[in-house]
Amino acid sequence: MRARASSSSPTTLPRLPVPDLRQTLQKYLVSLEPFMLEDQANGGLPREDSYNHRVKLVEDFERGLGRICQDRLHALDRSSPNNWLDDNFWMKKAYHESRAPLLVNSNWWLAFHNDPAIPDDVILGRPSSANGGITDWQVRRAAWLVSRVLDWKSRLDRQDMYPDTTRAGIWLRNTTAKIFSISRVPQTRCDTLSPLPAPTDSDARKLLVLVHDWFYAVEVVDDDSRFLSSDELERRLSAVVADVVARLENGEHAVPVCVLSADDRDRWTENLGHLLSLSPQNHAILRTIHHSLFALSLDHYTYALPAGGVTDDALPTPCTVPEVTAHLHNVRSGHAARPAHNRWYDKPFTLIVESNTRAGAIGEHSPCDALVPSIVAEYAVVQSIEQDAFGPFPGVTPHQVQGWERLDWVVDEHVERECITAEARAKAIVEDSDDGILWFDAYGTDWIKNTARLSPDSYIQMALQLAWYRTRGCFTATYETALTRLFKNGRTETIRTFTTDSRAFVLAMVDPQSSSGARQSLLQRAVQTHTNLTRQAATGRGIDRHLLGLQMMMLPGERHELFEDEMFARSQTWKLSTSGLSAGCQFRGTGFGASYHDGYGINYLAGSDTIKFGIESKHSHPETSTECLRNAIAHALMDMYQLHGPSELSHL
The missing domain is CATH 3.30.559.70 (Choline/Carnitine o-acyltransferase, domain 2)
Structure with missing residues (x-):
């Protein structure tokens, strides 16, 4: 009989897998479908023609350069102490190369x-x-x-x-x-x-x-x-x-050297170099x-x-x-x-x-x-x-x-002047930052789980999709963070919240002819799709980190139309960048900046009876307003609540 491992034996985390190439490419095609449907609805290329074009790109990539890049990625993984992503390029591409x-x-x-x-x-x-x-x-x-x-x-x-x-x-x-x-x-x-x-x-x-x-x-x-x-x-x-x-x-009075750390990274590099040249101190x-x-x-x-x-x-x-x-x-x-x-x-x-x-x-x-x-x-x-x-x-x-x-x-004197100009640039950033909060306390995760019987995170994501559409009259690629903490040195993966099913739900919610029953059914389907995508991302089967890895494996001079297709860039233009943090019982609010000048950064704390949103956008862009989106989110959450019967609102 094999001896049972001691309960005190150290546990190890598995390595982050290199996803299957074909599965990633097929999931990528599925993720493009809502964009194709939007183009067709707006008088563009029919969905079938657009889809067939992307199928050709995917199949050509899979047969040729994609297979080569996949082999290179596996080789990189074998030579990496922890995993192919974090050891090699994630921190650079996600953070450190930004200026x-x-x-x-x-x-x-x-x-x-x-x-x-x-x-x-x-x-x-x-x-x-x-x-x-x-x-x-x-x-x-x-x-x-x-x-x-x-x-x-x-x-x-x-x-x-x-x-x-x-x-x-x-x-x-x-x-x-x-x-x-x-x-x-x-x-x-x-x-x-x-x-x-x-x-x-x-x-x-x-x-x-x-x-x-x-x-x-x-x-x-x-x-x-x-x-x-x-x-x-x-x-x-x-x-x-x-x-x-x-x-x-x-x-x-202190010379505020600290403000230099808030400056453009190359300018900060130059100023730090100058500081270090002045004294060993x-x-x-x-x-x-x-x-x-x-x-x-x-x-x-x-x-x-x-x-x-x-x-x-x-x-x-x-x-x-x-x-x-x-x-x-x-x-x-x-x-x-x-x-x-x-x-x-x-x-x-x-x-x-x-x-x-x-x-x-x-x-x-x-x-x-x-x-x-x-x-x-x-x-x-x-x-x-x-x-x-x-x-x-x-x-x-x-x-x-x-x-x-x-x-x-x-x-x-040079450092003193740079501190003054760095503060001026910081002030411009801060004055343009439209940073606000929403404490939605009509209900929280308890009601979503126990009465609506839906995943709270997916439910909130659908509310954000609806709020965006109502304020902009269109859809956008949406980023949600999923943690890959099941794996050694795992970081994050993207959940692509904008799907064919989330699109159908939103369109039903803005269609006055759509029945409450139809809307509720579409919400359930959209939530289930999002829940499945979340599970895939958290278990190392997402697509965006893999697509990045494949791109990084291309040698100088190598290229493929798949990565040059406007739909590839469009599907990764995260004008709605979101992340759920925790129940937030000890926190009054949280936040991070929008990824795009005409977008939003939204962090939320989903508590049992209150959902706290931190929303950041830019005052200077005419199409964004934190106040407007805050109201739209609250409106969306109330409308979704009503799908489960007006009687549910009696206590509000």
């Missing part, structure tokens, strides 16, 4: 719920004391959040949570390791990531702290290699704040920034929307649309009057705490996808501040506390 600023365009942002342990007067902007705009409760909450993040990391390393005998444990350990002690590094044409420091590296024991645009490093590990307690973290952060106050009282600072565990920004204000106004020295009512929107805007890009200050956009994880203790996080996207830092953040926020963990607020002076240091850049 656009990370601000809005690439970084994700996330706003936390307020901590119930903090007095209401503080939340409302009436703190009892402030030093240079930094408040005692702000420092306390920052220390608590930092300690919770460190506790999460420590427990994961010890396998107290998600042990390595589970697939979830392996995935979390491997992916979470990519957000700590690392940073994106600007380089000409293609960025890279800083190398991970050795375990004995002193900089890997530090937290990067930004206050009033000054940089500091705070040691968060004691002499016994244990993370510091929350009260000791508070003492050290308080010492940093005291040092900042002393500098401000002496008339000093700058090399040491950059090394500390790269190797520091993560970053903390203490903002010396609480941001309110310019049109919202502030009365009686109080902020707008907490958890109202203006207040949450202002919070998200500040997390995303800082104060609108001086955007990109007090941030280092190249770090994968930065906690941001405002003077009234509002907190959130922002992150550079390339090391791992936003779900991973959101899991870390959720652990940090879920437990309220424990008063027993702290004594009285520490009234310290800088020299009374050890374990922190200034990181003062050596700058010249």
Whole structure:
């Protein structure tokens, strides 16, 4: 009899497969059908003629160059330590080759719920004391959040949570390791990531702290290699704040080197090179920034929307649309009057705490996808501040506390000028960003699952399809993120939400002659199709990463009409870029930027009774409006609700 493997035996994740060539090409053809139907409906080429043309392209590619590229892809996979995609070109193509600023365009942002342990007067902007705009409760909450993040990391390393005998444990350990002690590094044409420091590296024991645009490093590990307690973290952060106050009282002002990290990547590369040429001290600072565990920004204000106004020295009512929107805007890009200050956009994880203790996080996207830092953040926020963990607020002076240091850049007039112009470019990006929220609370995933008996994510995706069509009068290729976390070093795959079935559902919803029964049947079919596509993408049988891999295997001079066909590009022009994150019980909102100037970036948190949407578009484009789409999404969700009977609406 064969011995049973021990339950403590390490579990391994399978390699990401190279999908079957024929299956990918056939799925690709199916994904083109709604575009062909649209062309036919608008007086273009008949669907059958268009389809037959693409069949010829696919068959020719499969018989010839496609087979060769598939063989090359298998050979690449055999020589890759983890998988053919992540080891070779995904990070470059998805992130690092882009020259656009990370601000809005690439970084994700996330706003936390307020901590119930903090007095209401503080939340409302009436703190009892402030030093240079930094408040005692702000420092306390920052220390608590930092300690919770460190506790999460420590427990994961010890396998107290998600042990390595589970697939979830392996995935979390491997992916979470990519957000700590690392940073994106600007380089000409293609960025890279800083190398991970050795375990004995002193900089890997530090937290990067930004206050009033000054940089500091705070040691968060004691002499016994244990993370510091929350009260000791508070003492050290308080010492940093005291040092900042002393500098401000002496008339000093920091040159905001941080804003350079929000600039065009090639411009940032040039400016960083110049900075490093000025002094070895700058090399040491950059090394500390790269190797520091993560970053903390203490903002010396609480941001309110310019049109919202502030009365009686109080902020707008907490958890109202203006207040949450202002919070998200500040997390995303800082104060609108001086955007990109007090941030280092190249770090994968930065906690941001405002003077009234509002907190959130922002992150550079390339090391791992936003779900991973959101899991870390959720652990940090879920437990309220424990008063027993702290004594009285520490009234310290800088020299009374050890374990922190200034990181003062050596700058010249060129750097100062570049900071001014970089801020101007950042301001233009921020002013064009139409970033808003929708808290849809008429129903949530409980009703969708239990009454409608449909997949919540697929249901929400159909609502987005309907909302887009109603606001634009046409359809578009739609990107939804699927995680391939079942596989070693798996990242993401595309779910192509725009399908023949989603198109049929939307057209029925806008057709006044269509019956409720027909619409409901079409919704069920569209949801099932989307659910199947989700399953395929998550299990390594999606098509877009494979198509990219095949393209990457083409040698210089090789070409094929399949990839030059306008339908190929059109089917990957994701003007509707979407991603679901989690139930979001600890988060007030989230967001990321639109992929196209005339499109939307939509992140959503699907809770049991509330669905929170973060929507980003561009003010400058006449066909986009976050307000308009927000209303259309709510309208679509209510109309879909009514398909299950008017009586269901009695409680609303």
